[in-house]
Amino acid sequence: MSAHNRLIFAVIICISSLFPPEIAVGKRYSIVVQADPHLDFARELCRTALEKAGIEAEFIPAPLCNERRQLDMLRRGLVQLDMMPVTPKRLHAARNGEILMIPVPLDRGMLGWRLNLLLHSQRDMLADVRSVEDLAKFTMGQGEGWMDVDLYEAVGIRTKQVRRWRDAEFVQQMKAGYFQLFPLGLEEALDYFLPHFQTIEPDIVADPYILVKYPWFRFPAVSAVAEDARALYEALQHGFDIMAQDGSFLEVFSHYKKLPPKSAFSERTVIEIPNPYYAYDLVSEKYRHLLYDPLRQ
Template sequence: MRRLTTALYVLLAFMAPLRVQAEPVQITVHSGEHLEFARELCRAALKAAGMEASFAYFPPAQNKRLYAELASGNLAVAFVPPDEGTDALEKQGLISAIRVPLERGLLGYRICLVRDEDADLLGNVRNAEDLKKIRIGQGIGWGDIAVYRNAGIDVVEAPFNSLSDPVKALASGHFDALPLGVNEYQLFLQAYNKEASGITADRHIVISYPWFRYVWVSTAAKDSKLLLEALDKGFGIIAANGEFVAIYERYKDAEPRKHLVGRRTIHLQSPYSTDDDIDPRFRHLIIRTPR
C-alpha cells in the first residue's frame, strides 16, 4: 500500500504544471500609436498561451534609449527591427527575439513622402545609384539608416518625438524625401496634415529591402522566461488559427498591394535581415509582392 501511495505521488508530481501563475504579470511595453497593433497581437498571444498580463507603457524614445532600458529590464517588451543595437544585446544574452513578422514583411516596402512642389523629384530614379542624388531623411536612431548607408546612400537624421515630427523636418527642407513603410506612411501623413499641409506621397517608386519588426523580450525583466515562453507559444497559436491576420487587418490595410501599383521597385540589401531569418512557423504571414 505504501509503495502504491508513493507511486501515486510521483505520478501526480509529473502531471502537475511546471509553473503556476499566482497573479497577472505586469509587463512594461514599447509605446507609440503606430505600435498599438503589435501590443494587441501580444495580448492575443498571451491569452492564447494562458498567461494573464497587464501592460504598462514605456514612453516613446529613440532606439538607443530603448536598448538601454531593455538591458536593464525596465522595458520588458519592445517592437523594433534588428540592427546593430539588437545584435549586440542578443549576443550578450540580454534580450531574446520572437522572429514573427509583425508587419507581415510590409515594413520593408517604403514609400517616400515629399513636398508638394517636389512631387516629381523621384520621377527619374531607376536604381540605388540614382537614390544617391536624393537627400533621404530618417529619424535619429532609426535602424533603416544602416540599410541606406550600406548602399552608399547618404542619410540626413532628424529628431522626433511624435508621428508628425519627421514630416515637419521634411516640410522645413531638412531633407527632400522621407521613406516610410507602405503600411505606415499614411499614418505619418495624416498626423502631419492635422497641423499643416504641403506634403504628399511620391507616386513613382517604392524602395524595397528585407526589414521585419520583431518582438524583443528583456531577459532582465521580471518573469522574463515565463513571458518569453508564453509569447512564443501564443504567437504560434494565433499565427496558425488565423487570429494574427484578423487582428492585423483591424489595424492595417488589408490590401496593401494597391499602394505599390504603378511604382518602380528599387531593391536594396539589409545588413541585418534576410527572409530566412523568419521563424518557419510564421513565414506564411508574409505578404508577398511582385519582384
C-alpha cells in the same frame, strides 16, 4: 538560411533552453510595454499571444523614446516587452542573452517596403527615378539611430538624421533644403503617419513613383532581466505558435491594419537594396507564411 542567420537562431534556441516554462496560468501579469501609438496592432498581437498561452496581462505604457534609448531600457529591464525593428545592436543583445527575441514578423514584413514622404511642391521629384543610382541624387532624412541609415549609406544614398520627427518636425528641415525625402514603412505611413503629419504640416505628401524594398522586420523582444521574463518569453513563444496555425494572427492583424491596395505596389517602381545584417530568412520558418508579398498574393 545563411550561416550568419543559423548562428543567430542557434543562440536564440540555446537561450530559450535556459528559460524552462514557468507560465502561471490564471495569474494576471503587469507588463511595461513600448507605447508608440502606431503600434497598437503589435501590442494586441502580443496580448492575444499571451491569452492563447493562458496569461492575462495588463500592459503599462513605457515612456516614448528613440531606438537607442528603447534598447537600453529593454536591456536594463525598465521595459519588459517591445516591438522595435531588428537592428544589428538588437541582434548583438540577443546573442549576449540580454534580450529574448521571437522571430515572428509582427508587421508581416511590410516594414521593409519604404515609401518616401516629400513636400507637395516637389511631388514629382522622383518621376524619373529607376535605380539606386538615380535615387542617390537625393538626400533622405531619417530618425536618429535608425538602422536604415546604414543601409542607405552603403549603397551611396546620403542621409541626415533628425532627433525629433513624430510630430512632423522634419518638414521644416525639408523646407530649408536639409534633405528632400523622408522614407517610412509603406503601410504605417499611409495608415498612421501621413494623416497625422498632414494635420500639422499639410504640405507633406506621399511620393507616387517609387518604393524602396529591403529585409526589415519588427519582432517582439523581452527583457532578459525584467520581472517574470521567463514566463513572458515562454508564453509569447507558445502563443504565437498557436496563432500562426489557427489563423488568429491574421485575424488580429486584419482587425487593426489595412494592407495597402496592390496598386500602391504595382504602380510604383520597386528599387531593392540589400540589408548587410540579415536576409528574409531571419524570420523563423514556422512563421514565414505570415509574410505578405503583394506581388505574389
